[in-house]
Amino acid sequence: MSFDSIQASPDIVFNVKTFGATGDSKTLDTEAINNTINAAVKAGGGTVYFPAGIYLSYSIHLQSHITLYLDQGATILAASPSGDVGYDPPELVVDNNFQDFGHSNWHNSLIWGENLEDVSILGPGIIFGKGLTREGPHKAPIGNKAIALKLCRNVILKDFTILYGGHFGILATGVDNLTIDNLKIDTNRDAIDIDCCKNVRISNCSVNSPWDDGICLKSSYALGYARPTENVTITNCSVSGFDRGTFYNGTYQRNEADLVPDKEGPTGRIKFGTESNGGFKNITINNCVFEYCRGFALETVDGGILEDVTITNISMRDIINSPIFLRLGGRMRAPDGTPVGALRRINISNITVYNADSRFATLISGIPGHDIEDIRLSNISIWYKPLDSSVTNIQQEVPEFEKGYPEPQKFGVIPAYGLFVRHVKNMELSNINLYLIGNEKRPAMIFTDIKGIKLRNVTVDRGSNASLLMLKNVSDLSIKDSKALKDIELKEVQAKSY
Template sequence: MFLQNDGKKAGLVMRMAHRQPPSHAGWYSVRDYGAKGDGATIDGDAINKAIDAAAAAGGGTVYFPAGNYPSYTVRLKSNISLYIDQGATLVAAAPVDKVGYDKPEPNPYDQYQDFGHSHWKNSLIYGEGLHDISIMGPGLIWGKGLTRSTNVPEGGGNKTIALKLCHNVTIRDVSVLHGGHFAILATGVDNLTIDNMRVDTDRDGFDIDCCKNVRVSNCTVNSPFDDGICLKSSFGLGYSKATENVTVTNCQVSGYDEGSLLDGTFRRSWRKYSDSTTTGRIKMGTESNGGFKNVTISNCVFDYSRGLALETVDGAILEDVTISNITMRDIVNSPIFIRLGARMRGPDSIPVGVCRRIILSDIVIYNADWRHGCIISGLPGHPIEDLQMSNIRIYFKGGGTADLAKRDVPEFEKDYPEPYRWGKMPAWGFFLRHIKGLDMHDVKVSTLMPDARPAFIFKDVEDKTINRVSPI
């Protein structure tokens, strides 16, 4: 569907005759406000005029008929829907002579999280303090001129969709290609629905940060260089706010070569990705000031990606999480990683966080990386509490040596929470440390080739119940 050569790619976008929206009030075609859709003219001013007109009338649908619409920042307003029709592409234009996207706003708290999490205005589509908005349609958003870097040049943009402190938001059906640092960054967004999207991007797919009442469903996210679907709770708003009441269901994540999801080739070139392996996983954490509560992840597929990661390392509470009906294949690091750490990137005087009441069930994993096994680790005096795992079947590659079985694993208390930083582990199946209240039943692990390490290592694990777990 899309080629990496820009000239060919532009030619692949369907050139359909200008099609008018449905003939009823409330629809505002960007063509009627001066947009050319010719792939060369910067149409941002016309798009924003259409949004202004719809907002002045009390709201409506801003319509993109077939065509290619290069633009800088599109500024959403309340009660507005963007509808990108079949054959229409909203293109992130490259800045020219430092002229381009809105400037990133100042944020006195940006030392507590990455640059991308501290600024929203320097994006292709931006909204703050809005309500009742949507981005919909079967068309494409192509972040062609966005940078994936946190070092954004003057006039540059690094996010496809960035929303801050909004509520009643729906993003549905659109596809995103090459989305920059974030295809979607939602911070402090409540009542958020993301449904039936296809995202094929060069860094994060969805970053859902400090949000409440969130539904992510029926989405396919390919992100070889960074995370696919990621829940976070940063300090970007200037205060701690939990990400809570979240469902992620019927989704697929992967780390194929960028562009090969949308063109249907699903390539795996084994090129050097982030930390030398592809990413593309579902994760909760890294930015973890506000915490995570009431989260359900179900009926999801991981293919050629990193595994599931649950992390709280900045003083937050992670609790009441249920994960079920998961399948994974060709996992490039730890398939299950649960970490309570003490990086403590946040304001002073925040205590170490809490990680408790987590249930993992009905999970099958094939061809998981041999180096790490599943890593579940709290800290001395700060155990992971009330962890249940059941009906889990994992096939690891195997191949570890007896020397690795003797390794004493450091606590990594202050480290960035990433499995590869733990190195080659002394257990090929599960390394479990600093846990209080562990219930494991009907868990079976095996290797595809011989491995000299033990399958399980338990260290400082209190009140454990182990039933029908093998080999052990």
């Protein structure tokens, strides 16, 4: 279609109440809502308007050239299934070997669309997933996602709130030209999953997801082929892991950490992976805040290439595992013959972290024969809380854990409190400060199997009876202008401590 053929048309608004919706929170409004959408489609597109009210519903079918507008006081309430009545059935999965069940289905959702263009959900209202499940695979009529989009383009999600979004608050798979702006999400599993998408802008969002990831980029095999997630910006967002619902109601409680599915404390972070068949390319993250959650996780373990990422201007507080976790692994949940991927050209700068969990340090690890490459960390200050006196299971040799699920806790308590780096090629640390809030007996940094590393203006606190830096199988090491570490130039060292 050429632009010359597009005809201007008057704004058309289709009020769901005109088509029979009650908004009384008791009567099922599913049919009325979908009839309103169909009427708008027949008119060539338009806005489906939800005035103030509570609209009880099962699956709502998005269509091309349609905006759903939730006015102030309007809530779309996910109904609880009753007998055989409920949400649309999940699609038949031909091959579910390479991704979790939830990534293979979209129709079993409160709001879903497939192969659409020019779609928006706007307005200050609420999508409340009360009747959605947050658990794994179910047959119809159960729903487990608030919003699910597959193979769409030109999509805008703006200004509304998602409460208790089910297993996924937003699942976007193969969606191009996607804008997510000014959302508040307080949910019970993943908040925003961006999977195999291109040209994505996430901005001004506040995300609380204690039981799973907050903003999560993935590149699964759900489309039946590997497709990268690329050209993504995430800016001016906050992520947290407060108890479910307490971010939205303003009480910010911290009592449910043991209810997280992996039993490892609140999640709520920004993450790349674990599904990583297609890889991640050309991504920037800036001006974001983390509070009471896990730190950054950049992971590629299924053959994808993770490259060209810039992360800057980040503030973190009360981080319950590694503040920065970079992992190239060999889990290889991928078609036979897929090679191990790559993780390279990562620039992380201007980061402040207070009260980080020292059990897992900042952890950067490739695997033997597959180095992480070209990593630059600069202008980073981290204050680590002391290791609890009850912790005695400090790893003497950190397992490679090549094929395991990539999570810092899986490696056990790291033998360095601040920075553990191995299987890396070409790394630079500049203006790095590692501080101790309390007592510590472990060294600050451990570098193993490193091919080229520069330290410039690196300041680290020394624990009692501990080295600052331990080296094993390191080549081309250069240290200059670093407090408590003498200037050093070493071509190769097998084992040494400072």
